[in-house]
Amino acid sequence: MVEVKPVSKEWLERARAYHDQLTKPAGSLGFLEELGVRLAAIAQTLKPRLGPGAVVVCVADHGVVAEGVSAYPAEVTAQMVWNFVRGGAAINQVARACGAVVRVLDVGVASAVEAPGVVDRKVRPGSGNIAREPAMTLAEAEAALQAGMEMAREAIREGATLLAAGDMGIGNTTAAAALSAALLGLPAEAVTGRGTGVDEAGYARKLGAVRAALARAESRLGGFSRAEPLALLAELGGLEIAAAAGVFLAGAEAGLPVVADGFPVTAGALLAVRMVPEVRDYLFAGHRSVEPGHARQLEALGLRPILELDMRLGEGTGAVLSFPVLRAAAEVISGMATFAEAGVSGREG
Numbered sequence: 001m002v003e004v005k006p007v008s009k010e011w012l013e014r015a016r017a018y019h020d021q022l023t024k025p026a027g028s029l030g031f032l033e034e035l036g037v038r039l040a041a042i043a044q045t046l047k048p049r050l051g052p053g054a055v056v057v058c059v060a061d062h063g064v065v066a067e068g069v070s071a072y073p074a075e076v077t078a079q080m081v082w083n084f085v086r087g088g089a090a091i092n093q094v095a096r097a098c099g100a101v102v103r104v105l106d107v108g109v110a111s112a113v114e115a116p117g118v119v120d121r122k123v124r125p126g127s128g129n130i131a132r133e134p135a136m137t138l139a140e141a142e143a144a145l146q147a148g149m150e151m152a153r154e155a156i157r158e159g160a161t162l163l164a165a166g167d168m169g170i171g172n173t174t175a176a177a178a179l180s181a182a183l184l185g186l187p188a189e190a191v192t193g194r195g196t197g198v199d200e201a202g203y204a205r206k207l208g209a210v211r212a213a214l215a216r217a218e219s220r221l222g223g224f225s226r227a228e229p230l231a232l233l234a235e236l237g238g239l240e241i242a243a244a245a246g247v248f249l250a251g252a253e254a255g256l257p258v259v260a261d262g263f264p265v266t267a268g269a270l271l272a273v274r275m276v277p278e279v280r281d282y283l284f285a286g287h288r289s290v291e292p293g294h295a296r297q298l299e300a301l302g303l304r305p306i307l308e309l310d311m312r313l314g315e316g317t318g319a320v321l322s323f324p325v326l327r328a329a330a331e332v333i334s335g336m337a338t339f340a341e342a343g344v345s346g347r348e349g
């Protein structure tokens, strides 16, 4: 079992009080202050420093694409794996710009991908079509979760001090919608969006698939309210969503800040927090995707997104783009002088 130490309230209060002594009008750095305070409390120091970052791009296919729920064909998943390892994808450029190492984890691509540098932890070649059958068995859900945890631990061993999860999987916004609806007790339409850009007819099929998946899983589990998160994952999940949850669990267990990306990855974050609530203390929302269900997920997690750039790509791009902001938040609290140190007069009255 994963054990995550809660971030102490005392450290949060101490860091907050310290931030207020720094040479700036109180509160003038806005949300950057909250980020710095949380990073300080996580690291249990008033001078937190963020070193190298890493993003684990979790990749898998989805049987539900047979229902016509995506604007792109399923083979794009495997093709993009090659693009990741050749450095041609958006995440490669964002990671170079923002200081992160990219790791690519295959937990369930439908075809064999023998691309150099891809970590092959394929649990099965794509999940089941959730509109008609479970996504995977409980043992498979556990294996995908473990693969994500192991990748995160390896990244940490190699020096990562800031971790993000990314995703690639044609069809995964359908799985993420079903899983989020079940976890949050929301109707399908509240969390079903256009994904890669499905047209009206595609959206109608997608909504139908999410509703069918929810009805099927709800009857198998005898309702969602008391279902174990792993059981929900096995019914509705995606293998890469499971692996992303594993990245958050292992990162938080190691006491490091972990950053969520868009809608599919944040479904993994919701799962991780449902499994081990203390994970929330270590979790940051890198951005808010335009996928409408993402705002619902972030609300449920009580997380304010760092960036809002109207993105909906995935791959970890929104998470890694927030790394420079997080680094700056750490540098600000660590490096700024206090009023007393700098001999600057404080507020009057």
Ligand SMILES: O=C(O)c1ccc[n+]([C@@H]2O[C@H](COP(=O)([O-])O)[C@@H](O)[C@H]2O)c1
Pocket: 069, 070, 071, 072, 167, 168, 169, 170, 171, 172, 173, 174, 194, 195, 196, 197, 198, 261, 262, 263, 264, 265, 289, 290, 291, 294, 311, 312, 313, 314, 315
């Ligand atoms: O991160 C997001 O919020 C996001 C929103 C829409 C689409 N995506 C990406 O697009 C793919 C899933 O879209 P779809 O339409 O095939 O379900 C998958 O590879 C995701 O990484 C990602």
Ligand SMILES: Cc1cc2nc[nH]c2cc1C
Pocket: 072, 076, 080, 167, 168, 169, 196, 313, 314, 315
């Ligand atoms: C080309 C392409 C790249 C992606 N990256 C993440 N999801 C994606 C979906 C498509 C279609």
